[in-house]
Amino acid sequence: MSAQKTEKKAVETSALKSFLSGGFGGMSLVAAGYPFDLAKVRMQTSSEYKSALECLTRTIKADGVLGLYRGMFAPLAGATPVFALCFWGYNLGQKIAVKFSGNGENSTLTTGQILFAGGFSAVPTTILMTPMERIKCLLQVSGQGGVSYKGPTDAAKYIYRTAGFRGFYTGTVLTLLRDVPGSVAYFGCYELVKKALIPEGTPKEKISTLAIVVAGGLAGVANWAVAITAPQGKYAGMRDVFVDLVRNEGPKALFKGIGPAMLRAFPANAACFLGVELSLRAMNSIW
Ligand SMILES: CC(=O)O[C@H](CC(=O)[O-])C[N+](C)(C)C
Numbered sequence: 001m002s003a004q005k006t007e008k009k010a011v012e013t014s015a016l017k018s019f020l021s022g023g024f025g026g027m028s029l030v031a032a033g034y035p036f037d038l039a040k041v042r043m044q045t046s047s048e049y050k051s052a053l054e055c056l057t058r059t060i061k062a063d064g065v066l067g068l069y070r071g072m073f074a075p076l077a078g079a080t081p082v083f084a085l086c087f088w089g090y091n092l093g094q095k096i097a098v099k100f101s102g103n104g105e106n107s108t109l110t111t112g113q114i115l116f117a118g119g120f121s122a123v124p125t126t127i128l129m130t131p132m133e134r135i136k137c138l139l140q141v142s143g144q145g146g147v148s149y150k151g152p153t154d155a156a157k158y159i160y161r162t163a164g165f166r167g168f169y170t171g172t173v174l175t176l177l178r179d180v181p182g183s184v185a186y187f188g189c190y191e192l193v194k195k196a197l198i199p200e201g202t203p204k205e206k207i208s209t210l211a212i213v214v215a216g217g218l219a220g221v222a223n224w225a226v227a228i229t230a231p232q233g234k235y236a237g238m239r240d241v242f243v244d245l246v247r248n249e250g251p252k253a254l255f256k257g258i259g260p261a262m263l264r265a266f267p268a269n270a271a272c273f274l275g276v277e278l279s280l281r282a283m284n285s286i287w
Pocket residue numbers: 086125179182183186220223227265268269
């Protein structure tokens with residue numbers, strides 16, 4: 001058995017399989033992470049819970065386990081294509097990196113190539129994610145002293161009416177500034193931790209679930225450690241966001257929401273990578 005088998009090869013996964021497994025990963029991410037999102041929103045909008053755990057247990061007591069998944073359809077419909085594009089973009093980024101390096105398709109990816117591919121994955125993802133985040137932000141501030149929206153379609157019509165097609169892409173630079181470094185950390189951490197955890201020579205299909213879960217969970221934490229969330233939609237430009245936030249709320253405001261994001265990051269992304277790897281294995285075994 002050759003040690004090369006554990007190394008990440010450049011073009012071993014097709015674009016279609018990357019896309020489909022990414023979509024499956026996105027669904028797994030929402031299934032594991034949605035209860036934490038629900039707890040975050042409930043804690044932000046009510047002071048009756050002291051901790052996320054209390055919020056989760058009280059929700060289960062009142063509405064059963066299914067209560068943790070109330071309202072999950074929209075995030076599921078959003079995350080599935082976003083993660084499909086993200087993993088497809090990661091695969092394409094690897095192929096581009098290898099092409100430019102001049103090494104053969106069968107070569108092992110260097111750390112630099114993995115990091116490049118990770119950052120590249122944020123580009124197609126952003127094209128889809130920016131309009132979705134724009135609509136989400138409008139819905140989150142709906143009725144709070146400004147315009148009220150009946151739902152996503154209403155918010156989308158408002159954007160188009162007031163700013164045209166370009167209005168959907170307000171905040172693109174901010175999304176890229178968050179997601180390019182975030183994705184470099186995400187995929188870089190995943191590949192490096194996975195490589196460190198598995199014994200040399202382990203065939204791909206024998207990589208342990210624990211290694212995938214630990215590497216995936218840490219990748220999610222690494223992503224959020226570098227991706228500082230900025231409140232898009234309220235500001236004319238990127239400079240405005242930083243000046244306004246730091247002046248009014250201090251530098252700490254730049255890290256607002258990082259606690260709940262981290263709490264969700266490990267389980268959600270462990271599930272995501274597990275979904276990706278297991279669906280890839282299933283696809284590889286049938287075609
Ligand atoms: C901001 C975001 O969507 O992060 C993803 C992980 C998560 O916790 O949702 C990772 N990625 C940006 C690579 C899609």
